[in-house]
Amino acid sequence: MAENNTPDPLNSHFNKLVQDTLNQWHVPGIAIAVVDGDNTWTKVPNHPPGYGIATFPSTPVTPTTLFYAGSTTKAFTAAIMAQLVEDNTTYPQVQWDTPISQLIRDDFVLADAHATAQTTIEDALSHRTGLPRHDQAYGNNLPRDTAVRSIVRSLRHLPLTASPRTTYQYSNLMFVVAAHVIETLTGEWLGGLLTRSIWTPLAMASTFFDLSSAQQSNADLARGYAYSPDTDTYNEIEWMSLAEISGAGSVITNVADYAKWARALLNQTGPLSPAAHRAIWTPRTLMPAEAPFTGPRAYALGWNTGVYRGVEFFEHTGGMNAFGAELILFPKLRYGVVALANTAGTSNYVEKALVFHLIDEKLGVPVGERFDWNRKYLTERGFLLVRNASYVEEERKKVQDAIDYRPPSPVLPHRLQPVEYTGTYVHPGYQTVEVYLDEATRVLRADRARTTWPEYLSFQHVNGEHFLAIAEHIGDLGAIFPEVYAAEFQISEKGKPCALGVAWEKAMKDEKIWFTRVDS
Template structure:
């Protein structure tokens, strides 16, 4: 992936969000030129095709720009108005919707959601009757991610909601921070029940319209109608291969469905800095926005690797810690091949949002650029985060390669399946995860799961192993007393536990 810088600096000042107080002196032009040089260099070094960023400082949208291309084949440029999927950065919007409902007197943060939604049911009765709206959006429900309930699944929000009761918790409620998209989905259902409107309609009315986020959309069909959106890429070996849009993120919408550009995201950042106000009008009260900004869970491990970063905590839709002694609220976003990062430094009246169109390098580029900007504008010496994160990236690859070698070493290569391959074939089901179909593919097995096509190889005994994107995932076939395979236990990604599918 090659970076091609095609756009000049765009200075954009939104009158609707300008603060009344006297603005500070503008940043020297050479600082912005240096930023341009740095971003272009990073896109080239990390092989990122396109990106966009904005900087908000002292009540102004100081800087908004697109870099590189939104389509590697046509070379169409990214602009400051190009839509990207911002993924889990959307969580802060959903948390703010809950805060607005609290302002309206429709939500009590401390009231169990079961009292608002009698049909809310988890696999643990105490958690079911205890969880509040605050708990849904602070990742302390006791439920692990279970992301493959929704990823690429043919389910709508109500169907996901109804399946929560079939998902095992692996921790008691409040015991530990565990990131969870499904609980944000449930928060979206709560918003619907309390407001009488869908999450999408409530978002539009209470946040997007008042903030002038006119081109921001909440579904892929809406985005695809736009004349300016970025494709996404996620394959390091094949950088021109599109990631596509089949994740079903629109179904899990409140957890990650916002598609926005950097110009309009600046309005969202200014709302955060201006304590819930826009153009002097209260969109969400300072009191309830502070609920979003209050740490409710400790992120494990609490100690960061680098000394400049403080202990990690989570509020509602925001990671909260310190950076070089400065209070920092952040959230990343990852869906398809998009990677985004929003950063707010409330005591410095500054915020940054950056988004990219490849997932092949994870969050390394967005973190590197964000930290460079913060270092520069806070007049600190600039830390060489690029070298640090480049080493981390290389180390992670080496660790992954070692894990593959260890996996191969642990394999009993002299074993054979106990049954003929056709005996493993069949349709297996889980009440939440859905249908897993095993069929013969020549002299091998393959699995079909949602839109995933998974090649399997025999690992040892009655255990098979996924290939490709599912490399290393074990499929463990289990027999009944008659000696027939009636279950398959899968090390499902992001579940932290095996998921057992029963044969029909």
Template structure:
């Protein structure tokens, strides 16, 4: 019997080798040609990018043979190191697909008790789940939160640097919804934080998402460079630096140099294998070489392209790739279609070809991963340019698709460049009205149950300051150089939010104030130890103060991040029309 098995294995192995030799190379032309290389380098130069990109392109011919191309262009860091196919990028929200597929694997797990399904109510799995809308609390399913139709806008800035997953869950009931349940698509990172919690609460042996994805997806596919681990990034030395241009005058020259800065991940030194809070929504790091494997796997319906073994059930991939919610009911260009959203995937068409894709943005990085299922091709473009990387990745994606599909080229580079304009900025009145009370009366401590406590310190007030305000204003010139307005009555407070470490509230007119988030970024230069990353620029967030009891406080507008066409609240009082309301407590 053993002899027969050996002979059988030998015969099949020989046949497989012979078939490979007969098939030879795939009958597909490369898209990363010298001409394409020159185009990509030109795009990087046209947008004056301080960084670069990595590209992965895969295509299967009608004989089942793959053509795989991966390449790096431009700078990995300000020191001039080159990007390669093995350079690690933060892929941002392209991490969401890993989370959605992990949930799909849990749904396929017949040993779970109770079993999960796409229609499982979130409240039945996570008892502490509660939203402000009681209908959404009771009815929201895994499919609802995966496809962004809970009625909640983003509320990204409610997350604090010291929060964990359970903190996020507890805060949800204090987030004001901006739409009815299942009424409209509204992107919400917190929902993927909730999804990332399911492996821990569903499995008998508590398993964090990061380890579950590693054991059930990454290792079985041979994606050994892809990781959630910050320790692993530091060990490889292959991690690319995020870059941004500071101080560019967009009105004069939107592609000006400004001051080029690097954006490090503040948590790199403290995060290990488990990233916890951020993993589900945007915690994955990967390379062009690994993303090529990922694209092949998705196009093959979950099969490892090297071993031909099924790693992810095909129905799971089909489920998360199918549209549930209308993401965009109107296309931006004639070559595109409206799009629908499933789980970490948007679906539409490009020039008549169905395309399934997603982009990703975290501080310093823009990424895009797309696949066209019927021509059996996929493309990924990874950028370390925070400012314009989102445009650069789109331009290169479309050029490579036009090349691969044999279509007449569209000048996407010219289109996107022509669309860059200075945002409209409302100037402060020359003679603004003062607020109804003295500025010093507005100073103090305010609270929102989700966004937390914040003490507003009047910058120009040198008397009657609390100890905390004295300490903050004393260190501000060093840690927030040029970040605090001195000529306009301004309040400064420590916000401790992700993407908003400090908050500056500067008087505009009457009870209205402009709001800017300030992030203090450390450098390696003793002469200039910090620089300030402002968000947004110019400010489209404003605060409105109310000084009548019991409504002494302020409301923020422009901060919650609603879906397309969703308006801010309306009302007769400041509290009613605020997206986020803070009560004054001290």
């Protein structure tokens, strides 16, 4: 809604752009809110298609439709931590430079003793701990009362790839660590603390921290979808549990509520104090430069920050299974945009294109000078094809090149019959890989359905005991193109497989995560 006579940016021209972009990227629906000074606009569709579909066949998206907000959650986790840092009466031991191991000594152990002792709260919340993503290590269908602590305790088994405070490496796991610190010190579930400390004061009554609460509300929760270009169909993705995600990405919300959060941040008002506002937006870690932004970017505490067209912004993208989110704020302009949508990967492409269209309109950027976000992300096979290689096109080519790779002749056969490689392989940080033989195709497979980000592997022989693990995903970007990891079996002196190595973590370069066979 508009609070004065300022023109509505979500006009008929923009409505057409939204629908065209949704169609182009095969995203069922999107919700958008704009905060501009004292005005707030949200799209209320008067008739189909409006801003598309929340749930097929015909439930429309509205400003009150709930979506998973993904990593935009990190800003809330940082905000709660800022409140603890500020409360020197109750939590004098909690400062930004406090080593985490001093707060959760038994649980927080990294693979390196120096890193364990040196890693601070600030390091964890600004992605500079030396721990890379390790996203495939996540979870094992853990319940809420044990998930966060179990995941934090598993970090000791995950290789570091840098020394603390030397480089930016995005890590969801470190925001789970932050959640564990908060819950341990306060004795309160982070979702309850957020509700009491931030969401209730801001009247964000439709913002939740777990799936069951969102389902029990009266609000409509959008379904997430993965588009299949081969069949031109949308596959509904099961709503994912959030117990293992916690402070890294557990928020479910709508754009009407998020507009309230955006306004409080833009105006630097409560429930956060001025000191907390300053803390979460202070740049901490340099990030690589990236078009169309000028100069270096940085990560603050739960926020990306940089300069666009000469104006400072604070932003975060979110992605969950079959959902995407975008929140960007320009404090000096008192301007912000929120977007939530319901597909795997492509939601974020749509959001970037539409959000920056609104920003360019606000800044008066001539059409011919605007950055082409669609061209950056466009791909073939079901999407619009462009001549210049795009991000997704390049990623797809990398995958195909890996799959098509043939080693120099002669190619060595694998030493054993395929069935002999089957069995249970275990890693203390990456859980379990159950390798089995698909009788129909005679291909070795492993279904990692219990991990937080499920993936389904098939092993393609390369040379000797070396394979490619081709990973199909359900609900995330891997639903568009698979990921490919180098894999290798080790054979013991008894002539039996004793270990499986998979190069799951890209930051480890050519190193593999090694699983020990336990059923031989």
